[in-house]
Amino acid sequence: MPSNIDISNAELEILNVLWESSPQFSADIVKTVQQTNDWHEKTIKTLLSRLVNKGAIDFHKSGRAYRYFPLVDQKDYQTKVSSTIVDRLFSGRLSGLVSGFAQQRNLSREDVESLKRIIADWEQQQEQSDD
Amino acid sequence: MPSNIDISNAELEILNVLWESSPQFSADIVKTVQQTNDWHEKTIKTLLSRLVNKGAIDFHKSGRAYRYFPLVDQKDYQTKVSSTIVDRLFSGRLSGLVSGFAQQRNLSREDVESLKRIIADWEQQQEQSDD
DNA sequence: TTTATTCGACTACATCTGTAATCTTTGGCC
DNA sequence: GGCCAAAGATTACAGATGTAGTCGAATAAA
Numbered sequence: 001m002p003s004n005i006d007i008s009n010a011e012l013e014i015l016n017v018l019w020e021s022s023p024q025f026s027a028d029i030v031k032t033v034q035q036t037n038d039w040h041e042k043t044i045k046t047l048l049s050r051l052v053n054k055g056a057i058d059f060h061k062s063g064r065a066y067r068y069f070p071l072v073d074q075k076d077y078q079t080k081v082s083s084t085i086v087d088r089l090f091s092g093r094l095s096g097l098v099s100g101f102a103q104q105r106n107l108s109r110e111d112v113e114s115l116k117r118i119i120a121d122w123e124q125q126q127e128q129s130d131d
Numbered sequence: 132m133p134s135n136i137d138i139s140n141a142e143l144e145i146l147n148v149l150w151e152s153s154p155q156f157s158a159d160i161v162k163t164v165q166q167t168n169d170w171h172e173k174t175i176k177t178l179l180s181r182l183v184n185k186g187a188i189d190f191h192k193s194g195r196a197y198r199y200f201p202l203v204d205q206k207d208y209q210t211k212v213s214s215t216i217v218d219r220l221f222s223g224r225l226s227g228l229v230s231g232f233a234q235q236r237n238l239s240r241e242d243v244e245s246l247k248r249i250i251a252d253w254e255q256q257q258e259q260s261d262d
Numbered sequence: 263t264t265t266a267t268t269c270g271a272c273t274a275c276a277t278c279t280g281t282a283a284t285c286t287t288t289g290g291c292c
Numbered sequence: 293g294g295c296c297a298a299a300g301a302t303t304a305c306a307g308a309t310g311t312a313g314t315c316g317a318a319t320a321a322a
Binding site: 137139140141142170171172173174176177178181194195 | 308309310311312313317318319
């Protein structure tokens with residue numbers, strides 16, 4: 001079950017931190033999150049609790065404190081969200097997303113390299129199934 | 132002002148219909164929306180009102196009924212949302228999104244063509260700025 | 263003209279979110 | 293051993309969201 005969990009924007013900030021490294025004590029999570037978000041410690045703890053309730057993360061007790069870690073797989077989640085966006089906003093057409101993005105921001109050389117590789121893979125696969 | 136309007140998922144369904152064709156009477160919008168969503172007419176009307184309040188759409192009176200049309204530009208909105216997603220989920224890296232997507236679903240030939248065009252444009256632009 | 267219908271406006275209400283503050287428990291420090 | 297600080301649990305509360313129902317006005321039907 002790739003999980004039907006809905007993760008709010010604020011919660012996602014937390015998850016991102018845990019995907020980066022885990023398990024982590026809440027104190028450390030708080031520090032990291034506060035580097036980019038001006039949130040009260042209590043707020044972050046609340047988000048941690050909610051994520052636990054949603055089944056998106058869990059923890060091991062380590063004395064009085066907890067060490068949190070993700071249960072939701074990052075790639076799964078990324079895929080799920082991007083698919084949803086592509087469907088909702090671009091009628092399932094990935095190209096719409098990419099071109100919109102490319103217009104607004106500049107693609108990096110790395111992006112382009114990566115896109116080329118994806119295309120190459122795709123073409124190779126076509127050939128094969130085409131045998 | 133590309134507008135900072137937040138559009139909820141349900142509201143987006145309505146907007147999609149209006150982007151497709153406008154202006155439209157609410158009755159027609161209701162019909163179209165109900166082809167894909169099992170929502171009560173009242174629900175759809177509520178969403179229309181909320182969109183009007185948010186400034187995302189507006190209407191012309193036509194007798195007792197209204198004919199609604201979008202105020203938010205589709206491309207602007209698409210761009211805004213996809214940028215946000217790419218930032219939040221892929222640290223700003225478009226390639227992450229594309230490759231994840233490519234793995235889960237098959238790219239269409241059209242997607243690939245479109246990606247190629249985007250790359251070509253990008254490369255041409257590089258040359259130029261490179262003069 | 264009386265009535266039934268239909269429109270949009272307004273109201274409703276539970277849940278989710280953002281954003282904490284307070285309560286309770288427990289490990290440390292004096 | 294007693295008190296305090298800090299961790300998590302619980303509570304708070306306003307605004308957004310999903311999902312309608314009700315109300316008053318206007319119109320179409322009878």
